[in-house]
Amino acid sequence: MKPASLSFDEMIDADGSVRAAYRGFCGWFEEQDPRWLHRQCAEAERFFRTTGITFNVYGDDAGEERLIPFDMIPRVITAGEWRRVSRGIEQRVRALNAFLHDIYHRQEIVRAGRLPERLLRDNPAYLPEMAGFTPPGGVYTHIVGIDLVRTGPDEFMVLEDNARTPSGVSYMLENRETMMAMFPELFTRVAVRPVSDYPQRLARSLAACAPPDPSGSGRPVLAVLTPGLYNSAYFEHAFIADQMGAELVEGSDLRVVDGRIAMRTTCGYQPIDVLYRRVDDEFLDPLTFNPGSMLGVHGMMDVYRAGRITLANAPGTGIADDKAIYSFMPEIVEFYTGEKPLLANVPTWRCAEPEALAYVLDHLKELVVKEVHGSGGYGMLVGPASSRAELKAFEAKLRARPENYIAQPTLALSTVPILARSGLAPRHVDLRPFVLVSPGGIDITPGGLTRVALKKGSLIVNSSQGGGTKDSWVLEE
């Protein structure tokens, strides 16, 4: 197989030979009958359907559930690569938490002139309700899903920090389960670091962030808050709650009882210590935020600010996902850790700045332009893949509200092969490792979720835009 022309292929080097990371896998792969492999993959799809590992796509018919395509060729990362990457992640996550604490307290970074104040002041993701308040344990981002892209042997870059509510961890776990069920002998030949204890680690990490006076039992009560059955990630919410042994609650199950958030059980209301909420900030509390919200709890923020419940992640962390803030991450990391960032940012033009805007408008066809507050691949422009008309339309939007956009070069994302009908075919990938933060430290699950653009040449890996996933392996030392 020939490597894709410009991108770094993680399996095959420039001479066409298999890289060290993939030798174990390829040795096994070459012994298999391709027809059998295809049959196993079809079987895997059936398995996903019965398991109900589906997601709903917004804008589609209500309630329609779709599968995220799974590709059986794993994404492999060596122990050494992972060591370097995880050091960078840890540094970045520390900086993120320090940054969030700072912007909701003294704003030293603004005073020092390293971050423009307007990025906080005019930002809907900055919650004034959080000012002066420190969450239990001092943790803001209990769960982070940093998106990494790779462009060369040692070049990993952060594409997004996802400090708000990263999703996809259920796919990381199910992909591994599926691989082990389909190809058990593969795992006896290649030593892969396990990921299956993530739910226990999550439960432990969340429990360590409980408010100082838990329910007396000494074991904090955890619950997962979901917007409900029709949310695109409902499967994941249920999966995580189930794996942690925690109740999966909806807004209608909760109310404030004796100054605590409590859930309606068959025996009355039971207080919750830690709520892993998969509901956006603005829906958490109709009294404080969106008055029309049916998803949250009246008075939640009062209980929170009284320190009687831990919300994970803390309200107001979404500001760290702002793409204008993102563009300052190298400064942010340096400011709070006193170190050079170990993981690079993707070069970013802030369209709010006139010279940057001029450059972006001149080079629109080569760039990726994103909304500052957007996520999930919605509302973005991929210059090279867009028609003249699309570019023109986007240009108008850009001129009208330049501060609403940032632009990045179209990266030559690394590729990993997928198993196509005709055999192996390189496709672009990214990687979302999952990071847990508690007063006890930062815990990074080896690997994460590899998303893959299934269309040839496509750079968009989002599941809402036709991306698939792969099992992600970190090899044992």
Add this chain to the structure above:
Amino acid sequence: MLGRSANGIVWMTRYLERAENTARLLEAGFRMALTRGINEAQAEWRSVLETIGQDEAYSARFDDYNGQQVCNFILRDRDNPGSVLAMMENARANARGVRTALTRAVWEATNESWMTLTRLLARPVRESNLGEVLVSVRRQATLVRGAMDGTMLRNEIFNFARIGCFLERADNTARILDVKYYVLLPSVAWVGSSLDNVQWESVLRSVAGERAYRWLNAGPIEPRGIAEFLILDGRFPRSLAFCYAKLRSNMACLAREYGHESPAHELLRDAGAGLHQTGIDRIIEAGLHEFIGQFIKTNQRIADAIAADYRFVE
């Protein structure tokens, strides 16, 4: 567990049970239609619709009780919120809503049931495949029940699941009796006629009781015996007495687990006593129809009390 989850699990099992019982009712109707003339067949289909409370909705749309039409209406009509397909969708939606209360095996069995029946019922059902479809409905319900039995912890969740199942089953058996009670009333004129034999057998068939009845009674099929069997025989798993014995034991488990009884326990005890301290002669004497009507109402009251006691909704 959450009150909402208890509600979800009760309804999940109720819908599964109802789907299964509806399939059985259709099987009995189908058999009757095969062996009888067209008028009797139409009457039988109509009584099937009455039993599940859909005669009104059906007759608003259709002029006659053509078997295939009735079956498609009951099994898969998109505009019929009580169709078997809708029940399976409801069962699955409830299961999905209480996903964390179920083992993986139970969830998968429920999800697969829904997938299988959605596929089977994607096209109109014909006489040639009606049997296959009905068997499949029953089989899917059996798979879910088996998964529950084999994998679920015997805790509150399991007890609520069983409570849903037996509340529904008692209701369904009672409704069959309610519509067919007149067939079971002693009547000098009817005794011995072939029509009665078929009708009686059909009643038994619709609760999967024809074989059990023969083995237990070892005598002729006769109305008093059938009524007794369906109402009072604690060995027959679809009898009212059996369902209530199970309900009492599942409710007792809840009381043990929660450390106290609730008003629903009291209601249930009274209803159980009503079943045990009566003989079939007393029931028939006082009015079989009245007895069944009363039973259905009480069953509903118990279901409501359980929902209130265990905070199913706010």
